[in-house]
Amino acid sequence: MERRRRVSNILSLLLAWPPPPPPPRSSLPTIWERAEMGPYPFGSGTAASGWTDAESSQQSSASEIDGLLVGAGYRVRSSDLRHVAQSLERLESAIGGAPADHLAAAEAVHYNPSDLTAWVDSMLSELAPSRRPPGPLPASPTAETWPDPTYFPLPPQPHQMAVVAAGSRQREEEEEDSAIRLVHLLMSCADAVQRGDSGLAGTITDEMRIALTRVNTGFGIGKVAGYFVDALCRRIYSLSFSSSISVAGSASEYEILYHHFYEACPYLKFAHFMANQAILEAFDGYDRVHVIDFNLMDGLQWPALIQALALRSGGPPFLRLTGIGPPSPDGRDALREVGLRLAELARSVRVRFAFRGVAASRLDDVRPWMLQVVPGEAVAVNSVLQLHRLLRDPGDDAAAPIDSVLGWMVGLRPNIVTVVEQEADHNKPAFLDRFTEALFYYSTMFDSLEGGRCAAQQLQQQQQTTMAAELYLQREICNIVCCEGAARLERHEPLATWRARLGRAGLKAVHLGSNAFKQASMLLTLFSGEGYGVQEVDGCLTLGWHSRPLISASAWRADDNVAPPPDNQLFSSSVTASVPASTISSSDNNSINF
Amino acid sequence: MAGSNEVNANESKMVVPLNTWVLISNFKLAYNMLRRPDGTFDRHLAEFLDRKVPANAFPVNGVISFDLLIDRATNLLARIYRPAPTAPPDSHRPSLHADLQSPPSPDPFPVIIFFHGGSFAHSSSNSAIYDSLCRRFVSLCGAVVISVNYRRSPEHRYPCAYDDGWTALKWASTEPWLHSGKDAKLRVFLSGDSSGGNIAHHVAVRAAESGIEVSGNILLNPMFGGNQRTESENTLDGKYFVTVQDRYWYWKAFLPEGADRDHPACNPFGPNGMKLEELPFTKTLVTVAGLDLTRDWQLAYAEGLEKAGHDVKLVYREQATIGFYFLPNTDHFYEVMEEIKNFVSSNC
Numbered sequence: 001m002e003r004r005r006r007v008s009n010i011l012s013l014l015l016a017w018p019p020p021p022p023p024p025r026s027s028l029p030t031i032w033e034r035a036e037m038g039p040y041p042f043g044s045g046t047a048a049s050g051w052t053d054a055e056s057s058q059q060s061s062a063s064e065i066d067g068l069l070v071g072a073g074y075r076v077r078s079s080d081l082r083h084v085a086q087s088l089e090r091l092e093s094a095i096g097g098a099p100a101d102h103l104a105a106a107e108a109v110h111y112n113p114s115d116l117t118a119w120v121d122s123m124l125s126e127l128a129p130s131r132r133p134p135g136p137l138p139a140s141p142t143a144e145t146w147p148d149p150t151y152f153p154l155p156p157q158p159h160q161m162a163v164v165a166a167g168s169r170q171r172e173e174e175e176e177d178s179a180i181r182l183v184h185l186l187m188s189c190a191d192a193v194q195r196g197d198s199g200l201a202g203t204i205t206d207e208m209r210i211a212l213t214r215v216n217t218g219f220g221i222g223k224v225a226g227y228f229v230d231a232l233c234r235r236i237y238s239l240s241f242s243s244s245i246s247v248a249g250s251a252s253e254y255e256i257l258y259h260h261f262y263e264a265c266p267y268l269k270f271a272h273f274m275a276n277q278a279i280l281e282a283f284d285g286y287d288r289v290h291v292i293d294f295n296l297m298d299g300l301q302w303p304a305l306i307q308a309l310a311l312r313s314g315g316p317p318f319l320r321l322t323g324i325g326p327p328s329p330d331g332r333d334a335l336r337e338v339g340l341r342l343a344e345l346a347r348s349v350r351v352r353f354a355f356r357g358v359a360a361s362r363l364d365d366v367r368p369w370m371l372q373v374v375p376g377e378a379v380a381v382n383s384v385l386q387l388h389r390l391l392r393d394p395g396d397d398a399a400a401p402i403d404s405v406l407g408w409m410v411g412l413r414p415n416i417v418t419v420v421e422q423e424a425d426h427n428k429p430a431f432l433d434r435f436t437e438a439l440f441y442y443s444t445m446f447d448s449l450e451g452g453r454c455a456a457q458q459l460q461q462q463q464q465t466t467m468a469a470e471l472y473l474q475r476e477i478c479n480i481v482c483c484e485g486a487a488r489l490e491r492h493e494p495l496a497t498w499r500a501r502l503g504r505a506g507l508k509a510v511h512l513g514s515n516a517f518k519q520a521s522m523l524l525t526l527f528s529g530e531g532y533g534v535q536e537v538d539g540c541l542t543l544g545w546h547s548r549p550l551i552s553a554s555a556w557r558a559d560d561n562v563a564p565p566p567d568n569q570l571f572s573s574s575v576t577a578s579v580p581a582s583t584i585s586s587s588d589n590n591s592i593n594f
Numbered sequence: 595m596a597g598s599n600e601v602n603a604n605e606s607k608m609v610v611p612l613n614t615w616v617l618i619s620n621f622k623l624a625y626n627m628l629r630r631p632d633g634t635f636d637r638h639l640a641e642f643l644d645r646k647v648p649a650n651a652f653p654v655n656g657v658i659s660f661d662l663l664i665d666r667a668t669n670l671l672a673r674i675y676r677p678a679p680t681a682p683p684d685s686h687r688p689s690l691h692a693d694l695q696s697p698p699s700p701d702p703f704p705v706i707i708f709f710h711g712g713s714f715a716h717s718s719s720n721s722a723i724y725d726s727l728c729r730r731f732v733s734l735c736g737a738v739v740i741s742v743n744y745r746r747s748p749e750h751r752y753p754c755a756y757d758d759g760w761t762a763l764k765w766a767s768t769e770p771w772l773h774s775g776k777d778a779k780l781r782v783f784l785s786g787d788s789s790g791g792n793i794a795h796h797v798a799v800r801a802a803e804s805g806i807e808v809s810g811n812i813l814l815n816p817m818f819g820g821n822q823r824t825e826s827e828n829t830l831d832g833k834y835f836v837t838v839q840d841r842y843w844y845w846k847a848f849l850p851e852g853a854d855r856d857h858p859a860c861n862p863f864g865p866n867g868m869k870l871e872e873l874p875f876t877k878t879l880v881t882v883a884g885l886d887l888t889r890d891w892q893l894a895y896a897e898g899l900e901k902a903g904h905d906v907k908l909v910y911r912e913q914a915t916i917g918f919y920f921l922p923n924t925d926h927f928y929e930v931m932e933e934i935k936n937f938v939s940s941n942c
Contacts, residue, residue, distance in 0.1 A: 066613050068613050068921045068922065068923060069613050069616070069617060069921075071722065071723075071726040071921075072617055072645065072722050072723045072726065072920060072921070073645020073646070073647065073721075073722030073723070074617070074620070074645060076613075076616065081612050081613060081616055082612065084616050085607075085612060085615060085616050085619070088616065088619045088620060088623060089619075091623060092619075092622075092623055095623070095626070095627075102626045102627045102629070103627075103630065103631075105623075105626075105627045106627040106628065106630075106636050106639055110639070110642060110643065113624075113642070113643045113645065114645060116616070116620060120620075451666075514638075514639055514642045514643075517638060517641075517642040518638035518639060518642065521637075521638040521641065522638060530669050531669055533641075534641070535641075535646060536641075536642050546661065546663060546669075546671060547648070547649070547661050547671060547720060548661075549648075
């Protein structure tokens, strides 16, 4: 088992692609140039911020971010340092000296620790001073006490690379060499594909098939490489980039695979959990709440929320759930069936519940009036791994579906928008770049499937679940590798890009706090193998494997500073419905069809 | 008497720059919230608050980093830092791990195995403050730096951290690309701050016992203690970010149940310490901050090495506090970095 595992990660062959153009250098010399210039001067502090912060370049140094604290992971404006220092002192006095007092502080919810100013202020406001400070408050430091620090900005660090396996024992060296060769071949083949040299690409696929025989394709690099070789072959040997070359399958097959993926690893559970937490908090105080799920599937996410609402102090609200999903081909109304099951559950825990299904092949076919948002209800929009499907090629000037969907979504003035996305950059324009990124990402994913299994599960069942989970991932791989244009739906983009995009659309981040983080961490320790880790990044949470984040969860709300579109665009019923909708209400168990 | 040994509680503000004061005070307050009186530790909140940075295989100031799983059994991660490899001549081929795990230069180069601080309980190899420090070591010494993500207390007590350190050293000794010079030697330095310094010492002892040659130890404010109360603990208690009580908490969390601070892990030259005279123990560079309340223990450590006949260079910074090496904004920082650079180059 050990030996397998050592070889398995070879993959994560660190493939560092030619670096992007270096970030613009600051006007200040680097640290070592300064050192050669002689003793650094205290009190000279002109700063150039290392952050690509739009405002900083135009303003004076005082309101710029302290470059040294950036290196320590904190963003504090220089002009705020004194205030933060004073607040830290007050916070210390407020907490008090005894260890038991610190527990109260620990129980507080913390948000976005990088923003030290906000953290200290929120801690202070949350912990009302419970006792008098032991003596007079220490005198505030005067200007002369604190020399202005000099600033040595660090450029932003973009990428996170997958974990590389170490240490090959003698017996594995051959396999390792074959595996390295296989990865070389994959890269060369992808390069040939990018350059349009299909002859060469075809030749290389033959070599790759041979190379596959020399590695163990049952696990690790062999397995991942196998899927990528397969995907490349599909691309090279197909006549067009239509979806027929992607891994075909019915919607119900897809749901089964999705289920197994849900079981095999914690990513989807984490996603649902984080989203539900944020939704629950946003619904606090509302009697009528409405969840709009961008992809209902089997409704796996909602029993937990229904139960949490049932237990809410003050009693549960009236919950409406609008589930969007593809139309069922065979005359079934799959959405309605899910709605019925959820209604049954809601009834059993005494939560007033109404369900509406909106059948749409694509999210951009949905019109806001179909969702029937009612004034006065709290609205949550929930998107788990859906938004990336609305993107197009970066640099494609034509309006992408994402823009219209975000537009009406923001127009709903949602109380909360929960967004879960793969933490990967699979929408790069150049094929080789995408291919490389995907190789990294999925190898880490596959490694986590193998390595992260809970010891408690039955071995055979585990294997079946893992295999099905891999098939689920295979579909994504094929879509990324084989498809182009509108057929390529798996256009994953990293959290930083989503942040910018959602911000431009008029959404403001709602920080996920330490309580959500703690619960996620605890659940991970209970239910998943070691190696998974939750990280907090600027108010969002990511779940990853061995320090590589693989999925991110974030929460948003409409930015009050952005004017909503006029109501008539949202609620116009003059637009003809192109898709049917059905409604189920738990109170009368009749289905009302429109 | 002219001038008392008592120092004003506000003194800490007088001796460190503003941003350093903010940084270390923030740690102090946050850490207070994590240590529970019953000896347990709020690990989830600790991980939430710890500022981490990802590895980055794209050069930043000429340094790249990547994470490596060096022992599956214990999920032991390490972050490797090294000078950016020279670009492959054929720019169409991306550099593979074969290039990253290749010698940074044809000449002999040092390998620094680094153990981050945190009193055995806090921080990780991907903590921002330690990522910055390790990158600096690469630039300073032309070294490959291996930052070990050792298991922390209270979940993992003595000797887990030492075992992990030993695993890292053994791993390095089997990696061909880390060996350099005509004699293909691993020119390894063990290094760490606070608890990391303590770990470096104990791994060096094991190395000496096992015949693995270590070129030098670099200990920054290493964490040692003992049952006795020393003068510096009395006079500096609570004055410069650290209290005696928090030190006691961390030792209790790390040492075996029922052990006291004269356990050799904590007090290597105390009543239960082992004799180092006969061992081929490596040379040591120790920095001691004069305003660190455990300064007397650190000075005793240096003295103990000397008495055992081993080479030790003591760099005593009278006006420095804990954590002076985190931000490059004091004389202490630059002069100590210079000492480290010289120590490494003369012993490589």
